[in-house]
Amino acid sequence: MSGLTLAYRPFIDALSIHDHWYLLIIPMVVFVAIGYKAVRVSEMKGYWRNVFAFVVQVLGVMAVLAIAFTIVITVLVPMLAPMPG
Numbered sequence: 001m002s003g004l005t006l007a008y009r010p011f012i013d014a015l016s017i018h019d020h021w022y023l024l025i026i027p028m029v030v031f032v033a034i035g036y037k038a039v040r041v042s043e044m045k046g047y048w049r050n051v052f053a054f055v056v057q058v059l060g061v062m063a064v065l066a067i068a069f070t071i072v073i074t075v076l077v078p079m080l081a082p083m084p085g
Contacts, residue, residue, distance in 0.1 A: 029058050 017024075033054040041050055 025062065026059070029055050033058070 030051075033051045037047060037051045037054060041047055
């Protein structure tokens with residue numbers, strides 16, 4: 001009986017992926033794009049091309065925003081509020 005308590009229980013025990021949380025953005029964007037484009041396109045011709053374009057656009061904008069915020073935080077904020085001493 002004690003061996004059963006050591007088993008992994010999905011939805012109860014969290015996975016230890018704290019170091020790679022950002023990789024979960026990719027499947028989340030893919031699934032949102034599939035659902036969004038399934039509702040928004042008028043005909044299914046070219047559906048997967050539209051989904052792929054949407055995924056690339058969203059991930060591209062997220063990457064650009066991440067780079068921009070990194071530059072703002074590491075370069076501009078220290079220029080505006082320099083550390084004393």
